[in-house]
Amino acid sequence: MTxxxxxxxxxxxxxxxxxxxxxxxxxxxxxxxxxxxxxxSADLRYAKVYISVYDKKNRNALLDKVDELKSMIRTELAHRITIRFVPELNFFIDDTNDYVERIEDIFKEIHKNDN
Incomplete structure (x- = not known):
């Protein structure tokens, strides 16, 4: 695949x-x-799906719940798109926003005494 x-x-x-x-x-x-x-993936067989959740405390439980629904989600996706193989879906928590918040906090702490 290109x-x-x-x-x-x-x-x-x-x-x-x-x-x-x-x-x-x-x-x-x-x-x-x-x-x-x-x-x-290049062969379109696998897809890593990154999700962001509002409830940060229970994100692992939410990820488990999404994994339970994976086959239903994949079936629904197959009805909506037209490709030879619907990829196997693997869900992951996207923690990019957490990382950005940590970096911003570090910068705030560094610049707190700049005056």
């Missing part, structure tokens, strides 16, 4: 997964989940 095709498929999967989480999954335990990134 990198451009892989990128287009990843973008399509991200968009469709966002809609699935918004409209099809009605589980109040999950709260607000955002699909932040999707990385698809």
């Amino acid at each position: 990198p451009r095709r892989v990128s287009r498929v990843a973008s399509l999967i991200k968009e469709e997964l966002s809609l699935i989480f918004l409209h099809k999954i009605q589980d109040p335990q999950l709260g607000v989940i955002t699909i932040t990134n999707v990385k698809v």
Whole structure:
């Protein structure tokens, strides 16, 4: 596969997964989940799906719940997109925002006594 095709498929999967989480999954335990990134393997067989969750304290339990719903999510994705193989979905917590917050806190601490 060309990198451009892989990128287009990843973008399509991200968009469709966002809609699935918004409209099809009605589980109040999950709260607000955002699909932040999707990385698809070159053969389009596997997809790493990065999610951001509002509830930082229970994120591992939320990830477990999403993993339980994985087959239903993949089936729904298969109904929405037209490709030969719907990739195997693997969900991960995207902790980029946590990292950014830590860096900002460090900068604030460094510059606190600049006056």
